[in-house]
Amino acid sequence: MHGLKQALADIWRLTLPYFTSRELTTARIWPLPAFAVQQRVLALIFAAVIIAIEFALVAINVRLSYFSRDWFNAIQNKDAASFWSLLFTVFLFWAVIYIVAAIYQYALKSYMRIRWRTWLTERYVGQWLDHNAHYHMQLLGHGADNPDQRIQQDIDSFILRTMTLFLGLLSSVTTLASFAVVLWQLSAAFTFPGTSVQVPGFLLWGALIFAVLATWITHKVGKPLIRLNFEQEKYEADFRFSLARLREYGEQVALIGGAPAEKQHLSGRFGAVIGNFLAIVSRTKKLTAVTAAYGQIANVIPYVLVAPYYFADKITLGGMQQTASAFGRVSDSLSFFISAYSTIADYKAVVDRLTTFTGSVDAARALDSQGQDESHALVTRIARAEGADGALHIAGLALNLPDGTQIVRVQELTFRPGETALLTGPSGSGKSTLFRAIAGIWPFGHGAIALPQDEKGGPASLLLLPQRPYLPIGPLREAVSYPSAADTWSDQELRRALEAAQLGHLVNRLDEDRHWSQSLSLGEQQRLAIARALLARPDWLFLDEATSAMDEGLEASIYKLLARELPRTTLVSIGHRSTLHALHGRVIDMVSTGNRLFEPRDHAA
Numbered sequence: 001m002h003g004l005k006q007a008l009a010d011i012w013r014l015t016l017p018y019f020t021s022r023e024l025t026t027a028r029i030w031p032l033p034a035f036a037v038q039q040r041v042l043a044l045i046f047a048a049v050i051i052a053i054e055f056a057l058v059a060i061n062v063r064l065s066y067f068s069r070d071w072f073n074a075i076q077n078k079d080a081a082s083f084w085s086l087l088f089t090v091f092l093f094w095a096v097i098y099i100v101a102a103i104y105q106y107a108l109k110s111y112m113r114i115r116w117r118t119w120l121t122e123r124y125v126g127q128w129l130d131h132n133a134h135y136h137m138q139l140l141g142h143g144a145d146n147p148d149q150r151i152q153q154d155i156d157s158f159i160l161r162t163m164t165l166f167l168g169l170l171s172s173v174t175t176l177a178s179f180a181v182v183l184w185q186l187s188a189a190f191t192f193p194g195t196s197v198q199v200p201g202f203l204l205w206g207a208l209i210f211a212v213l214a215t216w217i218t219h220k221v222g223k224p225l226i227r228l229n230f231e232q233e234k235y236e237a238d239f240r241f242s243l244a245r246l247r248e249y250g251e252q253v254a255l256i257g258g259a260p261a262e263k264q265h266l267s268g269r270f271g272a273v274i275g276n277f278l279a280i281v282s283r284t285k286k287l288t289a290v291t292a293a294y295g296q297i298a299n300v301i302p303y304v305l306v307a308p309y310y311f312a313d314k315i316t317l318g319g320m321q322q323t324a325s326a327f328g329r330v331s332d333s334l335s336f337f338i339s340a341y342s343t344i345a346d347y348k349a350v351v352d353r354l355t356t357f358t359g360s361v362d363a364a365r366a367l368d369s370q371g372q373d374e375s376h377a378l379v380t381r382i383a384r385a386e387g388a389d390g391a392l393h394i395a396g397l398a399l400n401l402p403d404g405t406q407i408v409r410v411q412e413l414t415f416r417p418g419e420t421a422l423l424t425g426p427s428g429s430g431k432s433t434l435f436r437a438i439a440g441i442w443p444f445g446h447g448a449i450a451l452p453q454d455e456k457g458g459p460a461s462l463l464l465l466p467q468r469p470y471l472p473i474g475p476l477r478e479a480v481s482y483p484s485a486a487d488t489w490s491d492q493e494l495r496r497a498l499e500a501a502q503l504g505h506l507v508n509r510l511d512e513d514r515h516w517s518q519s520l521s522l523g524e525q526q527r528l529a530i531a532r533a534l535l536a537r538p539d540w541l542f543l544d545e546a547t548s549a550m551d552e553g554l555e556a557s558i559y560k561l562l563a564r565e566l567p568r569t570t571l572v573s574i575g576h577r578s579t580l581h582a583l584h585g586r587v588i589d590m591v592s593t594g595n596r597l598f599e600p601r602d603h604a605a
């Protein structure tokens with residue numbers, strides 16, 4: 001019971017935002033011209049019309065059950081005139097309306113699904129990317145696995161199933177209510193065989209007991225499917241992700257001869273997919289036994305119940321037919337859970353996945369320095385704000401790992417504008433982590449970072465180049481301009497930057513669409529990032545081993561290029577090579593203070 005309450009609360013939390021969104025959207029409702037309207041207004045109009053059509057469809061079914069009674073009576077009485085007239089007037093009229101309404105309802109459901117999915121996907125993608133939640137989710141290492149699957153697949157499944165199940169439930173309830181009345185009225189003709197004792201609503205009780213019993217058995221048999229379906233999706237996504245990762249690291253795997261290890265790994269992942277699927281098959285077999293038996297028994301049970309009355313000439317064939325169909329409709333709608341069980345099991349899994357996803361996005365957002373929540377125990381906030389001058393001041397800063405272990409302590413460190421500084425020290429001493437904190441993406445720790453101002457007294461622009469730059473898949477001009485739009489710079493500017501970065505052989509390939517991080521060497525990728533810096537002209541440039549894949553001569557000429565092309569840019573580098581010392585005016589060492597804790601100190605000359 002508690003589980004059901006929780007599930008309904010989760011569904012409510014996932015559904016409500018769309019139906020209360022005040023964002024504006026453009027509606028196109030034929031024959032009206034396009035107009036702006038709030039999302040929630042459109043959502044409610046869609047829902048109201050779809051529900052109204054659902055009611056109309058049930059009402060037509062009730063009307064047709066009376067048609068069926070009259071029709072079978074005409075058959076029993078061999079009344080051909082009534083038979084044909086009922087068919088061409090009553091049946092044809094209502095059947096045509098039914099068909100048109102069903103088509104219109106399908107179209108509206110599809111439009112609503114598209115709009116709802118678009119809105120929800122944009123919202124989730126936004127939340128996932130804002131405040132670096134996607135990165136912090138990785139750092140926290142808990143919560144939602146495979147966020148890509150949740151955004152691409154689960155949102156659509158959630159919407160489709162919410163609509164299908166809600167309408168199914170609504171249709172079942174209205175069908176139940178209308179045909180329960182019909183069945184109650186029909187029950188008046190039935191007495192205990194051989195007596196004149198009447199049980200009010202005899203047929204209705206019969207249908208009720210039958211359906212409740214079957215629903216209870218179905219629930220008992222089908223319950224494990226909820227967990228199994230949840231796990232199936234997870235195993236499928238893990239398998240898909242492993243394949244995608246192999247595609248990404250194809251060269252590295254080939255070089256190290258990793259194919260057999262990969263095969264084994266993939267076969268393990270696929271084994272989990274199949275193992276779980278077999279468990280689903282085994283459970284579904286049992287469930288099918290219940291639902292198929294129910295379907296068969298439901299076909300004959302109403303006839304069995306009313307046959308004695310028909311044979312005793314107490315009811316007509318039409319009456320028997322109408323009773324049987326009303327009984328069928330009532331038990332069908334009562335057994336809504338039976339027919340929808342596997343959908344519900346799947347639905348619950350989708351709801352759980354979206355709920356854990358939103359939960360872990362919220363936890364990750366809370367980590368952000370701009371976030372509002374202070375609840376995370378390990379985050380005591382790194383205050384990162386614009387300072388009062390052109391320098392970068394760090395004071396009383398402690399940087400921790402996600403588990404709370406302190407790795408870096410900075411009592412006082414200032415980078416002055418215009419200088420070139422090199423941060424060096426042992427591997428794992430927290431150099432990159434210090435850069436991450438300066439960039440504002442490392443949330444664990446406390447202390448203060450005063451960001452520099454530019455020459456006009458506004459916030460200075462900062463650009464950080466990592467060792468392995470991110471290159472989007474697409475035209476080269478997009479990769480060079482990233483994260484700015486591809487048309488930010490003219491072809492001439494892009495070519496000039498590429499040539500300066502010693503990538504002259506790429507200047508005529510600006511429109512070539514490729515997976516650039518797979519086709520360029522690491523040294524070329526690093527030079528492409530340098531070209532980005534030349535275009536962006538930041539006030540401060542941080543190079544985290546951003547020239548490590550170049551030979552020493554090339555590295556030196558890139559540093560000279562940066563000094564020449566970006567004379568106003570302050571340069572702070574991380575690097576291990578001793579030749580880098582000569583290229584920087586100041587060297588700062590990460591010095592161990594014991595206990596795996598490091599502190600930056602100016603290099604003794």
Ligand SMILES: Nc1ncnc2c1ncn2[C@@H]1O[C@H](COP(=O)(O)OP(=O)(O)OP(=O)(O)O)[C@@H](O)[C@H]1O
Pocket residue numbers: 139401402407425426427428429430431432433434
């Ligand atoms: N996301 C993370 N989760 C847990 N530990 C991390 C994470 N990122 C970094 N660390 C740990 O923090 C320590 C410092 O890492 P960092 O990358 O800052 O070192 P570095 O000095 O830049 O090393 P290198 O010179 O090898 O690049 C390392 O021990 C590393 O294992």
